[in-house]
Amino acid sequence: MPEKKKIWLAVNDRHSIHHVRERGYVESPVRVKSILKELDKSGLFRTGKVREYTDRHILEVHDSNYFNYFKKVSQTIPKGQSVYPYVFPIRYATRAPKDLSVRAGYYCFDTFTPLNQDAFLAARRGVNCALSAADELLAGTRYAYVLTRPPGHHTERSVFGGFCYFNNCAIAAHYLSKHGRVAILDIDYHHGNGQQQIFYGRKDILTLSIHGHPSFAYPYFSGFEEEKGEGDGLGYNYNFPLPEKVTHEQYARILTRALNIIKKQSTDYLIVALGLDPAKGDPTGTWSFTYSDFAANGAMTGSLKLPTLVIQEGGYRNQSLGVNARAFFTGLHGAHNGKQILK
């Protein structure tokens, strides 16, 4: 295959320093290794160059108090140690606590996403990967993939959680929105609450998420169908919460609806938040997708024929992560039967 036709790939070369061994350990370095092993076999990818970007791009999406806190606390926690958020301002949120470890809960919404030196460095590098890929799209590349961890889609403007620290999809989407209309399609098993919250009042960035219903699936408090955006953004956020058990046929109907919305909105750039946790046997999900289902999802998405940036989010069954990722990209790149599926 000619190099130019291959999928541009950035792997976060700092991901493995972020290694949580306590609560949150399923989000582990072996995930990237498992995926990479299969991608190497596919011959579909070319490795791209990751450039440096200033903090400005993060600060246009995330709250500066949160960013500065995360940076500062990561420098003060001794190497090898983590701070777990443990007290949360569900009321009286007017003041951030002075003590840095107590303050963790001021910017977080769960108790299993720790702060430490390496989380910041790995997440910060992930942002450079996402922005480099966005620039590739602007330069005319059709498909780019950012294989990174920690993931990002649960991080809102000023709160982190769900193993996520910086919302890579949102940062790339905001960057691309200066050049055209952007859609973020989140196909992780869990609701993409981060980009929903960040772009809730904007109409130039469409957000869609297909996920396990919040009545039983993390993050529990968002992802309902009636969350449609507000102000200028009303009608530009779509949630498709699905039951605990779904067949791929049911799922494909919903994905088709989502893709048709993206098409109707004259989208110029598509960002896919790729979760592999809809897979059979995933410890965080309840669905049972196989590699052929992921291939179909890829093909359907590819049938849009849009410049597409895929960013890695969740997926925790290490034995099948690689095969499922490879299947998705084979479908996306080939888009052989996507056209028939997408009417």
Ligand SMILES: [Zn+2]
């Ligand atoms: Zn997930």
